[in-house]
Amino acid sequence: MTVTTPAEDRTARAAKRRSRGPAPGRLRRRALPYLFLLPALILELLIHLIPILTGIAISFKQLTQFYIRDWGSAPWAGLGNYKVAVKFSEPIGQALLHSFWITCGFTVLTVGLSWLLGTAAAIMMQDNFRGRGLLRTFFLVPYALPVYAAVITWSFMFQRDNGLINHLLHQMHLTNGQSFWLIGSNSFPALVTVSVWRTWPFAFLCLTAGLQNIPGELYEAAALDGAGIWQQVRRITLPSLRPVNQVLVLVLFLWTFNDFNTPYVLFGKSAPPAADLISIHIYQSSFITWNFGSGSAMSVLMLLFLMLVTGVYLLATRRKDADV
Amino acid sequence: MSDSHRSPMAAPTSFLWTRRIFLTLLAIFAILPVYVMISSSLKPLNEVQGAFQWLPHHLTLRPYVDIWHTVPLAHYFANSVIVCGSSMLLSVVVAIFAAYAVSRYRFKGKRLFTVTVLSTQMFPGILFLLPLFLIFVNIGNATGIALYGSRGGLILTYLTFSLPFSIWMLAGYFDSIPQDLDEAALVDGCGPLGALFRVVIPAAVPGIVAVAVYAFMTAWGEVLFASVLTNDSTRTLAIGLEGYATQNDVYWNQVMAASLVVSVPVVAGFLLLQRYLVAGLTAGAVK
Numbered sequence: 001m002t003v004t005t006p007a008e009d010r011t012a013r014a015a016k017r018r019s020r021g022p023a024p025g026r027l028r029r030r031a032l033p034y035l036f037l038l039p040a041l042i043l044e045l046l047i048h049l050i051p052i053l054t055g056i057a058i059s060f061k062q063l064t065q066f067y068i069r070d071w072g073s074a075p076w077a078g079l080g081n082y083k084v085a086v087k088f089s090e091p092i093g094q095a096l097l098h099s100f101w102i103t104c105g106f107t108v109l110t111v112g113l114s115w116l117l118g119t120a121a122a123i124m125m126q127d128n129f130r131g132r133g134l135l136r137t138f139f140l141v142p143y144a145l146p147v148y149a150a151v152i153t154w155s156f157m158f159q160r161d162n163g164l165i166n167h168l169l170h171q172m173h174l175t176n177g178q179s180f181w182l183i184g185s186n187s188f189p190a191l192v193t194v195s196v197w198r199t200w201p202f203a204f205l206c207l208t209a210g211l212q213n214i215p216g217e218l219y220e221a222a223a224l225d226g227a228g229i230w231q232q233v234r235r236i237t238l239p240s241l242r243p244v245n246q247v248l249v250l251v252l253f254l255w256t257f258n259d260f261n262t263p264y265v266l267f268g269k270s271a272p273p274a275a276d277l278i279s280i281h282i283y284q285s286s287f288i289t290w291n292f293g294s295g296s297a298m299s300v301l302m303l304l305f306l307m308l309v310t311g312v313y314l315l316a317t318r319r320k321d322a323d324v
Numbered sequence: 325m326s327d328s329h330r331s332p333m334a335a336p337t338s339f340l341w342t343r344r345i346f347l348t349l350l351a352i353f354a355i356l357p358v359y360v361m362i363s364s365s366l367k368p369l370n371e372v373q374g375a376f377q378w379l380p381h382h383l384t385l386r387p388y389v390d391i392w393h394t395v396p397l398a399h400y401f402a403n404s405v406i407v408c409g410s411s412m413l414l415s416v417v418v419a420i421f422a423a424y425a426v427s428r429y430r431f432k433g434k435r436l437f438t439v440t441v442l443s444t445q446m447f448p449g450i451l452f453l454l455p456l457f458l459i460f461v462n463i464g465n466a467t468g469i470a471l472y473g474s475r476g477g478l479i480l481t482y483l484t485f486s487l488p489f490s491i492w493m494l495a496g497y498f499d500s501i502p503q504d505l506d507e508a509a510l511v512d513g514c515g516p517l518g519a520l521f522r523v524v525i526p527a528a529v530p531g532i533v534a535v536a537v538y539a540f541m542t543a544w545g546e547v548l549f550a551s552v553l554t555n556d557s558t559r560t561l562a563i564g565l566e567g568y569a570t571q572n573d574v575y576w577n578q579v580m581a582a583s584l585v586v587s588v589p590v591v592a593g594f595l596l597l598q599r600y601l602v603a604g605l606t607a608g609a610v611k
Contacts, residue, residue: 032516036425037437039418040487047456047484048444054455121350124343137595138351141358144594146545148562149583153357156364156576164360167376197353205602229339258448261547268566279450279548287552292454299451306446 059297065290074293081297092285096298098273099281103257106188106277110195111252117196118203119241123233125204126211143201151265154194158182158266182267187275195262199255203248210244211237246317253313254306278302365581372576387581391568394578400564401586407475407560408543411482415490415539416532418483423494424520428506438495441488449548456481457552473555481549486539493538497531498524534600537593544590561586 059081061067067074087093121139125132142150157164158181170177181190214236222232260279263271271280282302286295364372365387367380391397425431426438460472471477505527506519514522525532547562554560565586568579594601 030431033425033429033431033434036421036429040422040441040491041437043418043480043484043487044441044444047481048447048452049440051452051455051459052447054459055451058455058458117350120346124347135347135351137598138354140595140598141591142354144541144591145358145587146541146562146590148545148547148565149361149587150357152565152579152583153361156579157357157360159576162373162376162576164356164376197357201354209602229336254446258446258450260449261545264547264551279448282450283453283548286450286454292458296451296454299448299454302448303451306448310446 055296056300058292059300061293063293077293081294082301084294085297085301096281099276099278102274102276103278106192106195107253107256109192110199110256111249113196114200114203114252115249117200118207121204122207122211123237125208139201139204142197147198147261148265150198151194151262155182155266158190183272185274187267187272191263191266191275194266195256195259198262199252203252206244206248207241210241214240250310250313257306361580361584364577365584367577369575369577387577391578391582391585394575395564395567397564397582400559400561403475403558404544404561407478407482408540411479411543412536412539414479415483415486416536419487419490419494419535420525420532422491423498424524426491426495427498428503438492441491445488453549453552460553472553473558475558478550478553478558481553482543482546485546486542490535490539493535494528494531497528501527530600533597537597537601541590541594
């Protein structure tokens with residue numbers, strides 16, 4: 001690639017202006033945007049696209065710890081890794097399916113609750129009232145805290161003997177304050193709580209920005225027509241937020257489904273079965289057994305599922321828009 | 325932004341009360357962990373090991389001294405600062421050029437580029453973690469360039485995590501700068517680079533700062549890749565905090581103190597710049 005000095009560029013540009021674009025200037029102008037993009041392209045290729053293609057290749061290989069240093073020589077496995085992963089009558093397939101359902105439930109609950117809290121908060125924060133700025137800052141804290149610091153704190157709060165949650169539940173006479181939260185079946189609600197806590201502020205931010213685009217006259221007209229505040233929310237606010245929601249729900253879904261950090265920090269390296277999210281599951285089955293081939297096959301299946309859901313979602317929401 | 329679009333009609337009391345209660349509860353939910361962090365970090369060890377207390381009985385700053393000895397926190401801190409700072413700087417530079425191309429030029433493959441780059445955001449991290457690990461190990465074996473276990477490998481990786489969003493945010497920012505300005509600079513004899521450096525970048529400083537903070541935060545909070553791509557000497561804070569748990573004991577007061585210490589830089593940065601950041605982060609969803 002050739003680098004042009006500003007001086008050369010300047011003369012080229014001057015020449016171009018004089019003669020209405022001679023060939024070299026036009027060529028350079030055409031190549032220029034690609035030069036600007038080049039560093040970003042190289043990095044994206046190196047860290048994202050090549051590894052993903054490699055991952056797809058590995059998923060067809062029998063790549064165990066013996067071949068880590070020279071993975072090209074690992075024997076091909078054909079569809080073997082995929083067959084094992086989806087053979088739901090065998091332990092490996094069964095565990096994967098279980099983890100998949102857990103992840104689906106976790107995602108639906110987290111996205112749904114985060115969206116509800118975010119929408120309610122955004123609508124209620126529309127008016128200017130005393131203390132609004134402070135509240136807003138509080139609401140942004142979960143989003144700004146580094147995930148591991150925040151989730152470690154939650155794991156302290158969920159401790160059985162010295163945690164805040166059991167203390168609080170006991171004080172409110174809801175439980176005897178002796179529940180385990182990070183092992184057993186309670187780990188699922190614990191995980192959802194932490195995840196909602198982390199996720200809803202982003203929904204709140206996006207929806208707040210979306211609300212600012214609704215013209216005030218709409219509300220004035222509705223108020224003149226005698227619409228109450230709840231009716232205004234239902235008839236004006238929610239329909240106007242639909243375009244924001246279309247993107248927001250998709251982004252929340254993808255982030256939540258792929259989430260690794262929250263369960264990893266909350267439970268440590270071994271997630272309890274009730275909260276065995278799919279990315280943790282694949283991580284464990286890859287780095288504990290060092291069977292990268294089967295781990296990659298599972299990741300590819302996960303990616304295919306996400307692409308399918310995204311495609312269907314985009315089609316479905318587009319059709320709805322066309323109907324209106 | 326105007327503050328209120330709400331109806332001129334006074335809101336009914338039922339709404340006001342619902343709002344008051346709901347927002348209070350939500351605020352408590354949001355900052356409860358921060359309260360736990362602060363109050364527990366001021367307690368001696370025996371208090372955090374007993375039943376939970378809202379307030380410390382014996383106020384102590386001891387945990388803030390101990391955190392630096394129990395684990396090599398300063399070392400992890402330095403690693404995190406080097407890794408996150410470098411990936412932030414590089415990410416901003418790369419994103420500025422890419423965003424300038426996307427914002428100011430029409431070229432073949434532009435749509436393909438933006439769609440591809442953004443869709444990498446949707447890929448499960450675990451899918452390219454395994455191959456990236458293998459590629460790094462094999463590059464190391466073949467060329468002697470240590471990417472696995474080194475800060476360099478982590479810097480490169482983190483750099484690409486924030487890149488797609490940074491390009492997108494900055495391109496949006498550049499779009500809002502009138503193109504007449506750079507055309508005037510071109511007429512004055514600046515090249516495209518001159519126009520970028522003398523006109524576009526100075527006008528986009530808030531956007532660039534927002535992107536920088538975003539890139540730093542993304543790297544500072546990352547756990548998955550740090551857990552695999554670092555070794556003992558390059559460990560970052562994200563993994564280093566695990567060190568406060570020993571076989572028998574967890575020094576919860578120190579964990580809380582350390583969590584607070586590592587949170588302060590990013591939370592302060594975020595809250596100071598929230599106006600710019602929020603505009604950039606939400607622009608995509610709103611557009």
